Amino acid sequence: MKNLVVRVDRKRGAYPEYTLEDAIATIFLLKTPLGRKQIAEKLELGEGTVRTLLRKLSNLGIIGSRQRGHFLTEKGEKLKAKLNESFLDPIGVSVDGWPAVAIIVKNPPKFKSIELRDEAIRFDAKGAMILTVRNGEIVFPEDSRPLKETYPEIVRKLMNYEEGDAIIIAWAETPPKALKAAIHVAVFMKEKDLPGELLEVVR
Structure with a gap:
């Protein structure tokens, strides 16, 4: 996009x-x-x-x-x-000391994690994780490794996720950059579902 x-x-x-x-x-x-x-x-x-x-x-x-x-x-x-029908409010977290933001994406399309990570980095993120909810647990889609094994403190902050949701976690040099990078990936994923009134803001 x-x-x-x-x-x-x-x-x-x-x-x-x-x-x-x-x-x-x-x-x-x-x-x-x-x-x-x-x-x-x-x-x-x-x-x-x-x-x-x-x-x-x-x-x-x-x-x-x-x-x-x-x-x-x-x-x-x-x-x-x-907007919340597509993705929920951003949640401030931390990844290895970097300010980070997590966003839960509802009913995500099929995605390739590496492409979405590239989108986040293109938007000033230092890095990003794209996860999925499988059997009620937040996991890395590539190998089903639970996020709680490496970042239990992030999992404790995440709520209201459901089976099949995607979760974007982007980190950056500053909280605003992390926020906007995470939103960018959510927008990239849900572009077709964005309310028309929202697009009026940038016309």
């Missing part, structure tokens, strides 16, 4: 840009109201870029704003619920 990028002209010749992954991350981050500066820090984006992204989300009726910060509107909550 091509990386969807929006570029917006600004004075002084700067070009703020955001991706579909930034938009999805923002929707997940707004479980609680956040200010623009907080969102910029959590996404490692410039405040001008975040302002443009938030304006687009607001114009589409996905978020609102009040004194405490930006929040999901009723439409935004419904959009997030649709």
Whole structure:
């Protein structure tokens, strides 16, 4: 899947840009109201870029704003619920000291782990594991080795997974990079099922 990028002209010749992954991350981050500066820090984006992204989300009726910060509107909550039919909210974990993020993907298509790892690395991850739920246990699909044998602390953090789900774990230099790399792989896997309203954000 091509990386969807929006570029917006600004004075002084700067070009703020955001991706579909930034938009999805923002929707997940707004479980609680956040200010623009907080969102910029959590996404490692410039405040001008975040302002443009938030304006687009607001114009589409996905978020609102009040004194405490930006929040999901009723439409935004419904959009997030649709997203959760494809993949669940990101979960912060750690892999060998690296900040990492895990995402449970529902009803995944057939996949090749190495291709998905390459996608994560292409999106600034240092590495990724793509796992599956088999006989109620999270395992490496290649050899059915249980994740709990090497990363029991990650397994303890993962909940609400079901038989056949895929689990993406991406790690990177910073939490925002890990977050967006994991989301990128989830989007790559579930591209055909993404809500149309979401794609409007990057048009």
